[in-house]
Structure formats: structure tokens, C-alpha cells
Amino acid sequence: GAVVSQHPSWVICKSGTSVKIECRSLDFQATTMFWYRQFPKQSLMLMATSNEGSKATYEQGVEKDKFLINHASLTLSTLTVTSAHPEDSSFYICSAPDARTGGNYGYTFGSGTRLTVV
């Protein structure tokens, strides 16, 4: 089945630095990738939608200058947390619909990245 590989699985960074999270679709083309944020014991909140070859669409309240999204190819989307602060610490998950079926059969999720900013 469709697989989305997400790296790193966990990262600790110092306040003020930037962190890049990568998501790759391994056996299908992901023209669209969704990025979610999940706080402990809470739901997944959609942050932004990335589209290959065009600018990402951000949800209301998400700082586009802090959470830079790039979807450079049909198999790779990246989320860069710039000038990270402790409040950015969270679990970040990417997901993609299989381009062959759209999102109608559900999305394939990456394994998530636990970011801790110290």
C-alpha cells in the first residue's frame, strides 16, 4: 500500500534555530500533502496544505513565516519551523492522499515528528 516516510521521528533543537521535517511518498505521487500539528492528548489540527509547484495554503492563525512549507516534487514536501521557540514543541504529522484515488479512500500518514525546543 501507499507509504509516507517522515523524518526525523524526533528532534531536539535550541530556541532560535530552525528545524526541517521531510515527508516523502515512497510508492505514489503526492501532488498534495497536508501538515498537521498534534498537542499531547489532543486532536490533529490542520496547519497547511502544500501543493506541488505552488504556494502552500495555510489555515487561519498559522504563521506562514514561521512554518515554511515547500513541495518541490511529486514525492517530497518539507516543513521548516523557523526561529523555533518552546511553544513550537509539538508532534507534527504529514499526510497525503494517493493521487490515484484522491482523498476518498483516506489519507496515508507519516509516522510523525516529535519536536522539542529547549
Add this chain to the structure above:
Amino acid sequence: AQTVTQSQPEMSVQEAETVTLSCTYDTSESDYYLFWYKQPPSRQMILVIRQEAYKQQNATENRFSVNFQKAAKSFSLKISDSQLGDAAMYFCAYNNNDMRFGAGTRLTVKP
């Protein structure tokens, strides 16, 4: 905007028994898809079951079934013959171009 509501933060079931998790949603669309996802402690999201809004027949996947009431905008998940491995967070999700999730229900299975 579409919203998904799960009113049960926690549920508990005895092993081998049946449990039903509730979900309601709000939308003005007529065509959409509904899902139940399971998130175990590993936090990997696992698709449990899906339902197309245009289908009246309730979806079934082995021990998992749904009760889809389109007019009431209700989409509950029934787990039969509960197993210890069913213990996890369960999220109801609505999809129409992007996927939105409910707050989740933590299911505990007692041996």
C-alpha cells in the same frame, strides 16, 4: 467550515464486549467522506473504516462497523468482540478536499 464533534473523551469496554463511539459533524455539503482512524501509543494513524456519504449502506470491516445517519449528521463506530489491541485513541474525520478531525476518544479495553 466543517466541524467534527466527538463527545466522549474516554470510553471503556470489557474484552470481548461491544462498544460504540459517537461522532457528529456539521457540513453544508452533500458529497463527502467520513473516516474513523485509530492512533495507538506509537502515534501512527491507522485507517479503521470509511464511509461515502452518497451510500446509504453502512460500512463494515470485520469487527468494525458504522452507523451512518446522514440526515442527523451522525457517524458512530461500533467495535464488536473488543480485543486488547483495540485500545487506542480513535478519531472521527470528515473529508471534502481536506481532512478534519474530531477531538478523539480514548478507548480502554479491560481484560
